[in-house]
Amino acid sequence: MTNLGNIVVLLLICVVLYFAGKNKDKKVALIAILGLAITSLLVSIIKPTVGELRPFLVLPHVNLLVQENGMYSFPSGHTSLVFTIATILGLSYKFKNVKLIYITLAIATIVGFSRIYLGVHYPVDVFGGIIVGVLSGLLSLKLGEGIFKKLGVYNGIY
Template identity: 45%
Template sequence: MDLYAIAEQIVINYGYLGVFIISFTEAFIQPIPPDVFIIGASFFGLNPIISAIVATIGSTLGGLFGYFLGDKLGHSVFVKLFGGKNLHKGEEFFNKYGVFGVIIAGISPLPYKVIAWLSGIFEMHKLLFTIGTIIGRLPRFLAVAYFGDILGNVNKLNEFNIWLFCLINSHYNSILDIIMPIISKTVYPLIAITILIILIKNRKFGIKLISILFLAVIILFSLKYLINEPRPYLVLENVHLLCYEGNEPSFPSGHTTLAFTLATSLLYYSRKIGLLFLIWAIFVAYSRVYVGVHYPFDVLAGIIIGIVCGYLIKIDILKLINKYRKYIKSYIIKRKIKKEK
């Protein structure tokens, strides 16, 4: 039986109690994270807020039990259960982060149960541990609970996506029918012109911009052919179609992705220019729905991908590669020295 089936059975048979038990036991001993069950709880109809709160209470109480075990059973039992390395790493972690370590473990994929035991071993104040757990766990569980709720309402989301498309696409006039296709078609020429100008003025930034746009292209086309969503005009009737994109998949919007990648990148070149391009990118995004070639969610995905890719331009990738290359080289040398000894 897979986790999906187990989650379904727990929710059907035990409801919130099942979420509590899983969250409680995971916080001090059992290895399966509660997230999949919280997602399942919301997916199968339980209230996401209540699920998240119940899971947080369960995890907090379970964490306190783990704290108690760590405090009473000490180092030796911990080492048997989790290994000596985790003890040493945990000590360093606590010395560095303190209560923030509990928050980090609560909200991240770090093994929370290990942190719970270590909190008891290293005698962290119980109140601080409890507060740290709640601060870390509640946002995480709310996020996964609502993710499950969204998955459980995919049909509703799809209906909303279509409704919003029809709302935008059906409200047209003769002026916008001229303007919107033009805006939509400016993306590739404007990208080419912008790259050329920036390469002349700032070659280093221009090369980085090309790299970021190339990354965006890889991501968007990977998603396009992985998801393979048909264009609105191929499945819906009475679409006000002003551009034709053939049978190429719809999700995400390529024009929107590249427009927002360019605009976000340019914010790190010149804020004024970047803001102007951002306004242009918003019009591009709207135009793709208006001309009938994309759903609003295609455009939204393009905006997100574009902003994320554009943000990456501020990272000096070459420096990053060199930094890690030096780190790896140093690590290999140290390993060789240890072996020789």
């Protein structure tokens, strides 16, 4: 589950959505890619600024279950990225008249929890990732709709 927060996996989802989808899907995919870019930029600025070391580097009883190269922990990049995509996709689509947001946020929450379970993040890192991801997703939806409106291809995303 943790790999669903990997940027390569999320970009692949966006590419598939773009090439396999219709007009709305293409717009959502482009907005999602914008969201991933915004989130990646924010996380790359916040991590070294906060400088919180990962749990396995500080706590002797943490068993690292995956290989992790980065030394900084806050916010969780995987969690931030998956919550960005969960917000964008969840607010853009409905499934049988129910917004998909409940399903996408549930999946994103499992990814966030997996980061703690694997020993690479503290709970506060995941919570910070949730905030960064949701806000980036909402910002991307707003910016994307504005861009499409200016280009004259706007027909509403959600």
